[in-house]
Amino acid sequence: MTTPLLKVRGLKIGATVYPPGEKPHDIEIVHGVDFDVEAGKVLGLIGESGAGKSTIGLASMAYGRGGVKLTAGSVEVNGRDVLKAPLKDIRKLRGAEVTYVSQSAAASFNPAKQIMEQVIEASVGQGKFSKAKAQARAVELFTKLGLPDPDTIGNRYPHQVSGGQLQRCMTALALCPEPDLVVFDEPTTALDVTTQIDVLKAIKDAIRDTGVAALYITHDLAVVAQVSDHIMVLRHGEKVEYGTTDQIINTPQEEYTKALVSVRSIEHEEKQPTEPVLRVENITARYKGTNFDVLHDVSVDISPGQTLAVVGESGSGKSTLARVITGLLPPTAGKITFAGRTLSPDLPSRSIEDMRELQMIYQMADTAMNPRQTVGTIIGRPLEFYFGLKGAEKQKRIQELLDEIELGQGFQDRYPAELSGGQKQRVCIARALAAKPKLIICDEVTSALDPLVADGILKLLLDLQRIEDVAYLFITHDLATVRAISDSIAVMYQGKVQRYGTKSEVLTPPFDDYTDLLLSSVPEMKLGWLEDVIANRKMESAGN
């Protein structure tokens, strides 16, 4: 048997943590992991956030992010243990033998330098190629990755190309020095679903054509199923299961893997529309100081106690619609009727009652809460403000709300920093519920969460809808979420409602071209899906 390209044995990784109100101490985040990557093969690392997948990926370059320390074990690249190598040798390895593609190319490119300079920097700096040779290779890679104007795109600055293009440039950057191993760290997660599919295909073809080995890190099993030969499932810094992609997808052994494979198991029966609680009619809106409309003639209805999912790519106008409904952006034309009364276009002239009955939950629970206030204060504020509750009465109601969101005793006195991502989002839900609203606008509320946690939040939202009879306007780019919870759907594209109706109407063919593109772009947990879908497309995805 040949020596594997990357051989990891007993890898333990630690970090120093600084919890609020406690002394800093060391914890272990990866507890002894073993795996191999053969030359030219792709290993998928999959798990939730905190599973240690990025940390393990970076360990193959002997790199610890922030205060992360590689404490024990061995990481052999081409037969040499990089954990014991001196820094000088590690630098020769980085950017030459092993390279890295990060989640956000937009943040990972230096904004002050041209793309070409950054793409060839490692190849030239490590003495692999001359500048001219490296540039020629970069152009070749740009072409292979399907970038427009491959000869000149390198002269642009990072802000001058789109997110999907920049992610391909990052892949070119990683492949340019002809490395033996590339670490892909969630390379398509930040992209729109229709863009993701093209970038994924480009990466897959590039891996195949160059014969490079890869570690492919993601939380999305359906994505990793398309590119990897083997998959390792990680949880809490430990290996849960390891097998070929086929084994993991089709015959998972461990409970956790099964849960990951069958995620989004929510069954939600669609309700028929009734007299709407919110009626949005012919809304057109633009931002101040711009000369184009972000929303064109948008009309949707939401029935009481039901969910309207607004779905679309970034820039399609879905969040702008939320801003118009909440009064943050007065529309230039159109009318909004809420609970039988016409809402005034701008927030300051709305009544307290209007505000109470229309609440919002945001994508980033972190930034939507004051970090210096306890959970009790955060939830208690709307109780005071809208209902004038005080003292024991308020405390009782806070506890009721905490019970409703399935957080028990003792959470009242905690600070947001002491909660997990899912718990934070639950507190935000409780805060919205505290006002006893008729409608809650949920703006990408599960996008920042891991699939299993997101699932829990969606179940909670559906339960609460049954109990409180509250309607949701659910903004999302994730079609699986849409299928799971909606009663009706509005598909938005370039500021217009492309398709609108009950869930079954919208999701039943025949589709318009855009809806077809959107629906078919959602990764499915099926081998060979990527190739099928690319072959059967009717429309090119925009803006990538």
Add this chain to the structure above:
Amino acid sequence: MHPILKLVAERLALGVLLLFAASALIFGLTEILPGDAAQAILGQSATPESLANLREEMGLNRPAVTRYVEWLGGIVTGDMGVALTNKLPIGEQIARRMSSTLFLAFWAAIISVPLAILLGLIAVRFQNRWPDKLISGITLASISLPEFMIAYILVFFFAVKLFWAPSFASVSPGMPLLDQLHAISLPVAVLTMVVLAHMMRMTRAAILNVMQSAYIETAELKGLTTFKVIYRHAFPNAIAPIVNVVMINLAYLVVGVVVVEVVFAYPGMGQYLVDAVVKRDVPVVLACGVIFAAVYIILNIVADVVSILANPRLRHPK
């Protein structure tokens, strides 16, 4: 029009506007001061009649606005008026004084700016280790001591004890450059120490801020050495805040050198202004005030323009 040209033009127009506002403010403030030029010339023993006559003669009885417009008109056309005390044209005086001050400021800047940035880079490279702490300690100590204190300490050691440099910075026009530099070595050293800490600490803070960015990790994962990561990837993105502080300090080197000039008896703008204030020579005070304001405004415009040029999003729009 290219957006950069527009932004730069806006800054320049704003600068001119500011300069007018500053001139009005300075003029207004000297108006508020008790006594006027006539009083200053005639002294305590002046009779009311002679004062009135002199005011009539100098035109001081006319409304302040008229005099302001006249004065401003003079300044715009390059005529700064005549000093009350010695009847010499202020323009010539200031030209000579200003060149002395700029000479001193130039050499202080040539030394302090690169030194501050280099020390800042070193402090980042060895963050929280002894070189960083040593650099921070020394520069903070030197900024914490009053300028005259540093000046006298330097004079004591280098002029009185070691005889390395003169304690009076007397420079005459015919001197060879090297002798001139020798003469001003101590004031330059003092000024350098005074402005170093501010610039060095801003360089350190601005670069450390940039070092948190994801693209720094990318650079490290390319196998670059730490110093290359700092100057190739971090420094270009930290230029704007650094330039701002550098410009403020350069302005200080021109405008704030009064104490140092007095200590070393150096014939620059600072001395000139102090003399004029003591002698109530209002036209000279006004002229110096406007020039100092202009220096501040011009250097800040330069800082703004450099910040704009350093931003690739403005330099290369989509």
